Amino acid sequence: QICLSLVKLLFYLAHSPLGSIVLLDFQPRQFVMVDGNLKVTDMDDASTEELSCKEDNDCTLDFPTKSFPLKCSLGGKCEGINEKKNLFNAYRYFFTYLLPHSAPPALRPLLSDILNATGDLRYGINETLRAFEKVLHLYKSGLYLQKRPLLLKDYISLKGFRTVEGEDYKCWPSYSHLGCLLSVHSAEEAAAICNSHLQCQSFILTQQRTWTGRPLASFQSSWTDLIPDANAVVYIKRSASSGEGL
Numbered sequence: 001q002i003c004l005s006l007v008k009l010l011f012y013l014a015h016s017p018l019g020s021i022v023l024l025d026f027q028p029r030q031f032v033m034v035d036g037n038l039k040v041t042d043m044d045d046a047s048t049e050e051l052s053c054k055e056d057n058d059c060t061l062d063f064p065t066k067s068f069p070l071k072c073s074l075g076g077k078c079e080g081i082n083e084k085k086n087l088f089n090a091y092r093y094f095f096t097y098l099l100p101h102s103a104p105p106a107l108r109p110l111l112s113d114i115l116n117a118t119g120d121l122r123y124g125i126n127e128t129l130r131a132f133e134k135v136l137h138l139y140k141s142g143l144y145l146q147k148r149p150l151l152l153k154d155y156i157s158l159k160g161f162r163t164v165e166g167e168d169y170k171c172w173p174s175y176s177h178l179g180c181l182l183s184v185h186s187a188e189e190a191a192a193i194c195n196s197h198l199q200c201q202s203f204i205l206t207q208q209r210t211w212t213g214r215p216l217a218s219f220q221s222s223w224t225d226l227i228p229d230a231n232a233v234v235y236i237k238r239s240a241s242s243g244e245g246l
Contacts, residue, residue: 001211003098004132005038006031006090007125014083014125019048022082026089036211051078061085061121063092068121083125091118102173103135106144110135140212142185151191155202155235162204162218162232164225169199171219175210180219183210187235190217194237201240207231 013021023030025045031038040046053059059070059078068088071079095118099111114131117123123131138144171180180197184190187205194200202223208216223236 001036002033002038003090003094004136005033005036006094007129007132009038009040010083010086010090011125011129013046013086016048020050020080020082021046021048022085023089026086026093028093048082051081052076053078061088063088080124084121087118087123087125087128088121091115095119104139104144106146107135107139110138136212140214142189145185145189148192150188151195152188152235154195154238155191156238157187158226158234158236160228160230160232161226161234162206162229163202163220163223163234164227169197169219169221171197175216176218181216182219183212183214184217185214187217187233190219191235193217194219194235200237202234202236204232204234 013023023040023046025042030040030042032041033039051059053072053076056069056072059072059081061068061070061078061081061084066088068084070081070084073079095115099115100108103111110131114123114128114135117131118128166178168179170177171182173182175181175183180200182190182193184193184205190203190205194203197219199221200219202220204218204220205215206218206229210216223234223240226234
C-alpha cells in the first residue's frame with residue numbers, strides 16, 4: 001500500500017502541470033500516510049529545474065552506491081533526470097525495505113522484477129506504475145492462486161461463532177502481535193494456510209477487511225471456548241473436531 005501510493009504520487013510529480021518535479025530532500029520523514037494515501041509534508045525542497053547540458057557526459061545521475069548515464073536532449077536538458085532521481089530514491093528508501101516482505105509467494109517474483117528494474121532504472125515511472133497495478137489486480141482478484149487440491153472440505157464450518165480472543169501462536173506477516181492474523185482471498189486460501197502451519201487447528205473469518213477488500217482470517221491452535229458472533233464463521237479441522245468430540 002505504501003509503495004503503490006508513493007508510485008502514484010511520483011507519477012503525478014513526473015506529469016504535473018508545472019513540469020517534472022523532483023524532491024531534492026527525499027527522505028522517509030518527508031512523507032505521511034493520510035487515509036491510506038502517502039502525502040509529501042514539505043514541498044520547500046521541490047524543484048522543476050532539470051539539469052542543463054551540452055553533451056551526454058554532462059548528464060550523469062550520481063548516488064552513493066550507483067551512477068546512471070543519461071541523455072542530453074536537443075533542448076540542452078538531461079532527459080528525465082527529475083523523474084529518475086525520484087524513482088531511484090523511492091527504490092532505495094522504500095522499495096528495498098518493503099517490497100520483499102509479506103507478499104504471497106506467487107507474487108514475490110513480480111515484486112522482485114519491480115525491485116530490480118527500478119534499482120537499475122530500467123523502468124520509468126509509467127512502467128513502474130503499470131507493474132504495481134498488475135500486481136494489485138492479481139492480488140485483489142485472487143488470480144495469483146495456483147491450482148491446488150481443495151482443502152476446505154477437510155474443515156467443519158460453524159456460522160455465527162468465533163473463539164475467545166487471546167494470545168495464540170504467532171506467524172509472519174501478522175496484522176496482530178498477539179497471534180496469527182492474515183489477509184486471504186477466500187476461505188479456501190485460509191484452509192491452505194492453516195494446513196501449512198503445524199500449530200493450526202482452526203481459523204475464523206469475520207467481516208473485517210483490509211485496504212484491498214480482502215477479509216482477515218485469524219488462525220488458532222485450538223477451537224475451544226466458542227462464543228456467538230453473527231459476523232463470523234469458524235472453520236475447524238475435521239481431525240481436530242473428531243478428537244474433541246464436536
